[in-house]
Amino acid sequence: MKGAEARKETRRKVEQSLGRRRRKELSFRILGVGATALGVTFLLVFFASLIAQGASAFMQTYVSLDVEFSREHLVPDGEPDLQFGDFDALVRGALRAQFPDVTGRSERRELARLVSVGAAYQLRDALADKPELLGTRLAVFLPASSEVDMLFKGKIDRSLPEEQRRISDLQLEWTDRLVAEGRLERRFNRALFTNGDSREPELAGIRGALMGSFYMLLATILISFPIGTAAAVYLEEFAPRNRWSDLVEVNINNLAAVPSIVFGLLGLAVFINWAAIPRSSPLVGGLVLSLLTLPVIIIASRAAIKAVPPSIREAALGLGASKMQVVSHHVLPLALPGMLTGAIIGMSRALGESAPLLMIGMVAFIVDIPAGFTDPATALPVQIYLWADSPERAFAERTSAAIIVLLGFLLAMNLAAVIMRKRVERQW
Amino acid sequence: MAALRGTTRHAADRNKMALTTIVLILTGLAVAGYLAGARRAYASVGGPSNLRRLHSLPGYHGFFVAICCLLPALLVLLLWVVVEPRAVVVLVTQGLPEAARGLSEGELNLLINNIRNLAAGDVVSGQVDAMLTDAALRYTELSRLGRTLSAVLVFGIAVLGAVLAWRRIGTDFRARHKVESVVTGLLVAASSIAILTTIGIVASVLFEAIRFFREVPLTEFLFGLNWSPQTAIRADQVGSSGSFGAVPLFAGTLLITAIAMAVAAPVGLMTAIYLSEYAPPRVRDVAKPLLEVLAGIPTVVYGFFAALTVAPVIRSAGEAMGLAVASESALAAGLVMGIMIIPLVSSLSDDAIKAVPRAMRDGALGLGSTRSEAMLHVILPAALPGIVGGILLAVSRAIGETMIVVMAAGLAANLTANPFEAVTTVTVQIVTLLVGDQEFDSAKTLAAFALGLVLFVVTLCLNVLGLQFVRKYREQYE
Structure with a gap:
């Protein structure tokens, strides 16, 4: 009888607390919905205000x-x-x-x-x-x-x-x-796309900044893609498990999290002051950005190489291929789409980066449209920073327009990466 | 004037042209070497039918010749490009009359610059006298000599390397092994770039910082309460010393980081919980990519939004409530930065929550707990190390964030904990100290590197700690 009594008591207590617990559950859930909604709402407000401000600049x-x-x-x-x-x-x-x-x-x-x-x-x-x-x-x-x-x-x-x-x-x-x-x-507003920077808002355009960004990204990909994939191949396929490769690995992970402005300090001290590469040039910008994107590319490339099943390597080795032949004839072609996806993501990060470029003199007021790797240039995000500082109302509108263009490029790059990943994703 | 400009371009382009031509010719030589090597390999066994007698495929012999042609020549060329300008300057300086060589370093640099400009046909500051013309002529002559010499040397080495390699080709020559070891060497070199970068960062920041600490004692920098880096040009001006107490900067950085984390940590964590535990798949499929878009927006765009949209709203809201809000308040920068960091916190928390074994969650639910109880009392405690690691990484991100604070937080180094006042941060000061033309020896410029050192060390510690947490914890359940 006593057991039944106790059981009843427990049951009563549980039922009593049930309302409170359900309310708690509900409020917890609402908190979760609210948090998610906050992020999404911000995004919507942000895009709406951007388009409302910037659309008229076109x-x-x-x-x-x-x-x-x-x-x-x-x-x-x-x-x-x-x-x-x-x-x-x-x-x-x-x-x-x-x-x-x-x-x-x-x-x-x-x-x-x-x-x-x-x-x-x-x-x-x-x-x-x-x-x-x-x-x-x-x-x-x-x-x-x-x-x-x-x-x-x-x-x-x-x-x-x-x-x-x-x-x-x-x-x-x-x-x-x-x-x-x-x-x-x-x-x-054709001037927006055909002119360089100007003090007069109605004459100011983003062509110069776009070309600067283009040359810089070209330099970045030319430097960081070969080095990044080579490093990834070495670390995945050849590196012995020893202190050196551990050190390299720790380094790469840490570099991925170093604030970008520190890379700007490196660029200023090493590339400009020591190696005497011309200030404000897309070349020096590309060098800094390639160091910045290297970890991204290495990490993505390693993932792509890891995804190639070992059976392919073993089959090639069994047929008498050397280790290097296995990698260059079989692993690399199979991993290439994944590596390219990583490269695109790295490039989109480089395109949006501006803090390190401020350090290496790419904030100058440059009217001429750059035509090479050593001409003084600025980049699209830096142009946005410069225009955002201008007091004229007309520049606020143009800043929003430049941001829309920048986000358009980023969106296109990321979409390309997503489509590429979807198309080459392969179940082994 | 226009004609002068024209010659400048030519002079600058000539070096570039010479370099491009040399590289192009080298490439041509390497291709020729490849063909010759492959052909000799065929010939050594008497035609393609006897290919089996070769140790390596003919292509490897070709590559071997090409590598021997290209690699040493390129190394020499690189060395030449680095050393030549300096060597020319030294030689020209030695040719200067006694009086000019006795000048101070700065004046000498100016003189060398003038000589270089004159040689390039550019505008020269100051008087052009016989000495300058002489030196410019010497400079031009030495440069031309250097170009010729470098071309001869590089091509000589390339041809020599190719010929030596070509002669070694034979039936038993293990070309594949040689080629593969060179390629492995290149791969090792590529992977050590990461280490070189770290060394480069540490060295560049550390050397300049040490020069700074020679002028300003370390204790003043770390514990001083007054930051006004404007050093006067003349010694007798007011405020000529400049003061470099960085505590207001550290406090400002901490304040903004704290505001950002107060937004990002709870919102990010709750988002991760909702998306992994409650959200129906369709909501998750929409919300997750949308939040990732948040992570992909460039920081300069957030900065623009903080400065031109959020700050005025906060200011007018504060005025409506009778609060004095600075137009560049810490709050605006912190809030927007917090929103920027939400995706980072939520994706790292999501990983941590997902890594908790399903059995633990199911066990808690089976014992009758509600979903929130299972989450709060079972899953979160188990996932805590991973979440803490993620938050540490987010803090490091917030401390190092630059553009938002440059655009939305002020320059005033106020030592305050009031989020409505303007504060400045370490990154803002680095940018303001280094943007524009600076000499490299003023304490003002060097201070930026000292701040950079602090920034690097602090974020490095946070990153190492955070990654350690995340990784250790992952292993626990694997």
Whole structure:
């Protein structure tokens, strides 16, 4: 009887606690859902805000003006002169013709600021293409200045007092008149993809940074892929189990976790100061990034080599192949897709890296588009860092656009890696 | 001016061109060597029908000749490229008149630079006198001589190596063994790059740091409470000494790391628990890759987001609650960094949880515990070492993170524990001290390397410890 009593008591206690325990279970579960949702929500918010901010940068406002390619300004001494012709005067003249009521000196200067300083270059290029334009009148779409651009895109608050916005009341009025006449138009922002960096937001582009990143990644893959795969082959297939190979292994694992900025210090002290490789060049950037990605490539390549079943090695050895022949004829071809996947992942890490590049002088303001491994260059993430520091509103928009481009590249690389892995994944 | 520029390009390109040409010709020689070697191997046994009498396949003989042609020549070329510019400078300096050689090191460097620029046809700072022209002529002549000499030497060695190798080829020559041992040597060399990198890091950081500690005592650096590295140009200016007490930096780094870990550790751990224990497969298949995307976003993008989106939100929220928030608060940087680290913590915790034998979990559930009880009282304690290891790795990541703090945390070295104030970190200071043109001998620049040394040592310890935890624990159940 006593046992039954005790059992009942236990049962009662368990039932009593059951509600509490279920509530605890539920709240634990909710915590888990919340934590997962937090990460995912952040990601969504992040992408939404990025696209909301950056999408408009792919369009640029253009002003349609009737430009007269007047001989007076373009033919200073007898023959048309592309270098010294006063193309700015053409733009000013077109604006004055558009707003004949503006007469004061300072007002006219303000008026000229509606159009980008790049407009004159555009006119020069147009004339260089078609010399017969000289002396004619033509309706041309010229890039608007970044202030007009921001206003037209609705990113400037009109209700602010004049001194708190970057566009004056007069300019506001003129812009409204242009809008009323249908002379403002949004077009695809080609400058973003064809120009190098510039102090003027409407002329600034990522071409230079893209080319810099391209040369740097090319150097990185050329250095780190052969060395990384060779190291992986040695460690997996040849290395005797001794202190040396243990040391190498510990080193690789630790290097994978060393902060990237420390690699920048190494690059500054060794590659620039000691080996005298030109500062800011894609070559030195590529060297630093290849040291940075080497551990990633070695670890991925070792996994790929490990996945090749031993039976293949044994079969080849049994038929009389030497160890080296087994590796080069059988193991490497089978492991190559996996190694390439690792290389792509390493490259995508290198593409997003910026901290070590700050150390080796790739933060300079560089207008020219690099054309080789030793030209001064910058990289796409560093360009983002530089633009993010600029006070102009128009640069914030362009920074987001550059980030979208960068993320696009990263996404493409990772997708390529995933597809490659799926296609070559093989059940032995 | 334009014409001058043009010649500069030529002068710079000439060296590159010469180098490319030499390498191309070497490659051609190696190919020829390969063909000649293979052919001699065939000939030594009297044609392909008697191939069995050869010890190694003809291709190996070819490779042997190619390697003997290429390897020593390339080594000599590399040595030449490294040594030549220095040698030319030394020779030119010796040719300078007595007065010029007595200059200080800095002035001499300037002079050498001018000579080099003049020789390249570039713009020269200062007066071009007879001495400079003379030296520039000498420089050009020596460079040209060097180019010719290097070409002759390299090609000589290549041809010599190929011929010697070619003559050894015969029926009994074990070409395959030779080739394979060379390849093995190359593989060993590739694998020791990792060790060389570590040595390079330690050496470069340590040497400069030691130079720094000669000027600033170690104790002041480690325990000083005042950080203002701006050294004045003239000795009599205010604040000419600069002070290098790094405690505010350490405190700032710790503060931001603590905020980041306060976000990342619980969220990452709970995410791992939810995804491994509760989530239906379809949710897991969506959520896991999404969280991995979080890990793939470049840090500069997080920095932009922290500085331009999160910081203003925190600032206005703080103002609404009547708190004074700095525009570059530690909180913004820490929060965003925490989100960046979530995937790292969650994937390492996930590994640790998955490694706990299923029997333990099933046993707990069979005894009537709820899933959360099984998790909290059985699985997590068993997985704890792995989780701790993962968190240590995450801390090391947070300490070494650079771009987020450079963009979102400030430069002010405040010694504070208030997350709403601006603090600065070790990595931020390294970047600000080294970006821009610096001479390499000022305490300001060297301080960056001392900070780098501290950063490297601390993260190394955390990594070693973390990896040890993770690995030891994995072995326990295997």
